[in-house]
Amino acid sequence: MSAERHYSPVDRFLLQADAAMRTLLPFAGHPARPSPAIVQPDAELSEEDARHVAGLMRVNHTGEVCAQALYQGQALTAKLPNIRKAMEDAADEEVDHLAWCEQRIRELGSRPSLLNPLFYGMSFGVGAVAGLISDRVSLGFVAATEDQVCKHLDEHLAEIPAEDQKSRAILEQMRSDEQHHANSALDAGGLRFPAPVKLGMTLLSKVMTKTTYRI
Numbered sequence: 001m002s003a004e005r006h007y008s009p010v011d012r013f014l015l016q017a018d019a020a021m022r023t024l025l026p027f028a029g030h031p032a033r034p035s036p037a038i039v040q041p042d043a044e045l046s047e048e049d050a051r052h053v054a055g056l057m058r059v060n061h062t063g064e065v066c067a068q069a070l071y072q073g074q075a076l077t078a079k080l081p082n083i084r085k086a087m088e089d090a091a092d093e094e095v096d097h098l099a100w101c102e103q104r105i106r107e108l109g110s111r112p113s114l115l116n117p118l119f120y121g122m123s124f125g126v127g128a129v130a131g132l133i134s135d136r137v138s139l140g141f142v143a144a145t146e147d148q149v150c151k152h153l154d155e156h157l158a159e160i161p162a163e164d165q166k167s168r169a170i171l172e173q174m175r176s177d178e179q180h181h182a183n184s185a186l187d188a189g190g191l192r193f194p195a196p197v198k199l200g201m202t203l204l205s206k207v208m209t210k211t212t213y214r215i
């Protein structure tokens with residue numbers, strides 16, 4: 001999408017609705033890069049392990065839903081056109097993660113979280129408000145969120161069974177992409193959030209991970 005093009009409020013609303021549906025409807029996200037899992041061997045997982053990994057991948061999938069919503073909310077209210085463009089490009093990259101996680105959840109015999117619309121709405125609101133405050137706050141939010149996501153990914157990488165190389169390959173590629181997103185947000189002038197704000201975000205993300213592992 002070109003930053004120079006001018007959209008009417010109705011156009012913008014329709015684009016947002018389209019982006020929301022592409023995030024929330026099953027199999028709606030088309031990845032630009034193939035899943036890193038496809039070149040990995042398939043492993044026989046016990047029923048218990050498959051259920052556990054599916055739960056972890058469901059948490060990661062909801063994290064990606066939140067990332068999409070955050071970026072889309074920020075793009076809506078970003079002040080500088082180049083920041084808006086950066087947010088829209090980042091949201092495009094997260095589509096890969098979203099699609100890879102969903103694919104893996106289905107292979108493990110499960111489904112994405114039923115709570116996704118709720119987390120989408122909350123994250124979209126947070127993104128839009130951050131963008132309204134300032135672009136630096138908005139970019140700071142990206143950096144802090146991606147840091148949080150990297151922590152989850154590290155925990156999950158330590159937890160998934162060694163033989164599940166498909167899930168591992170997906171999480172490792174995501175880990176590297178998210179670190180890159182965090183660094184570029186700080187390079188672009190993002191604020192480094194103080195510890196209490198980060199603590200609040202950690203607590204919120206705990207609520208998300210605890211609920212979506214099961215529901």
Ligand SMILES: [Fe+2]
Pocket residue numbers: 064067094097174178
């Ligand atoms: Fe992501």
Ligand SMILES: [Fe+2]
Pocket residue numbers: 067094146177178181
């Ligand atoms: Fe990211």
